[in-house]
Amino acid sequence: MSSYRINALTTWAAQQNGLTQADISLSSAVGDASFRRYYRLTLPDGNTQVVMDAPPDQEDSQPFVIIARRWRSAGLPVPKVHATNLADGFLLLEDLGNTPLQHLFSGDATTQAYHAQALTLIAELQNRANPDSLPAYDTALLGRELDLFPEWCLSAWLTLPPPNSWQAIREQLIQHALAQPVVTVHRDYDAMNLMMHDQRLFMIDFQDAVAGPLSYDVISLLRGRYCRFSSEQFANFVEAFYHQARRDGRLPSSVDFATFLSQCHAMAAQRSLKVLGIFCRLTLRDQKSGYLERLPHFLDHLEDSLSALSSSNVPEQVAFAEWVKLTLRPAIMKRLAEMPS
Incomplete structure (x- = not known):
């Protein structure tokens, strides 16, 4: 400055x-x-x-x-x-102080309790904030975000072509997002953007808020940069949110839990792919450091999500999950190993 x-x-x-x-x-x-x-x-x-x-x-x-x-x-x-x-x-x-939520994570029980508190705040946001005046998280925006992955992660950083299944996966993830109820979405609801102040969680960095899928902020939190939950823990968090959303009327009774959980896994895959692209762009275009070493964590998130999705035996999802495991992961780990320490 x-x-x-x-x-x-x-x-x-x-x-x-x-x-x-x-x-x-x-x-x-x-x-x-x-x-x-x-x-x-x-x-x-x-x-x-x-x-x-x-x-x-x-x-x-x-x-x-x-x-x-x-x-x-x-x-x-x-x-x-x-x-x-x-x-x-x-x-x-x-001034909200110096305590972002991740600084309070200490042990599994405490970490899970704070995540439950943060999920309750998402419900408050969706219940109280009208999304009508916000930009739409529509097909075009979802597509632009997904396209960051082949543009910046695959092409610019790895010089790797996208797999044959990419276009089908791209379309399927967009459709899963658009099938959900539209609510106010913070859009970067990770622990670093939640401040503990006067024994209450406060939201910051919400300038990119949009009107979008019910599960997006849930995924930002549960598939964020600080924790990796087991499939059982993830499902338990999602189920608690699901029942609260049903009670509040944010989610229609016609949507069963299995459907919503599948939508959450698809949303998690979309966000992980976006993050892989953004972190490569921040490094290559914006000359910012500290992002490439976070790629394996979001690659884990991506594989967790794709593993759950591919259990439905949709051919493109199975093929893409295999490509991530056998081609993308080795390419990322090799490229990271070649970087100067």
Whole structure:
């Protein structure tokens, strides 16, 4: 960040609190995979706020502000927006502390309990936030996300052609997603985007929210970057969510559990393929480090999902699962082994 921009950000943040730049201190908080950066602002009385720096030529902060205010008005736990400067890309936000959910994972029972709590928050989000004003998670968007996998993971990083089963799998995964009820979807509902603050989970990084499949945020959480649950644990979590969604009316009684579980596995496969593509793009295009070493974890997620799907004996699903096991996994592991340590 240039000294000019940090000076402008500090001056603006001080003015929003009726102070001068000399009255406050600013320290780096955390960055993320985008071009956004976060700073902790300490006021003379010791209270703190968070300043988001999102260069407007690279990030559009307006969706974040609109969604934050709308969800907060609906009683959902999101940070309060104290002030905005969209022209310069500065936001002044409530400070939710330094405890993302993954920092609380300690032992199987505790980890499962926090995941159950996070699933309850998904239900609150779907029950309280109207999806009508959000962009649609439609065929085009689902397809663009899936296409990140052959473009960036296979072609750009591995120089590997997609299998013959790819187009059929792509279409089947899209249809599984579109068959589900449409709800508000956070779209990156992983533990790192859930903050524990005042004994309550708060959602952050929701600027890409869409109107989309009921199971998407469930999958973001259960097939995220920090845990790999057994097939039994996964099914138990999904079943608890399923029954709650039925009781709340978010899922019609005509959808049985086996169907919903299959939709969840398909959604998990879609997201894992997307993530494999995104992590390669972040590395190759955006020159960001630390993503390629996470590929095996999401490859495990992908194989778990495909194993469950291929049990239905759909030929393309069986063929794709075999290709992932016998071609994709060896290619990824070989490429990672060749990287300098």
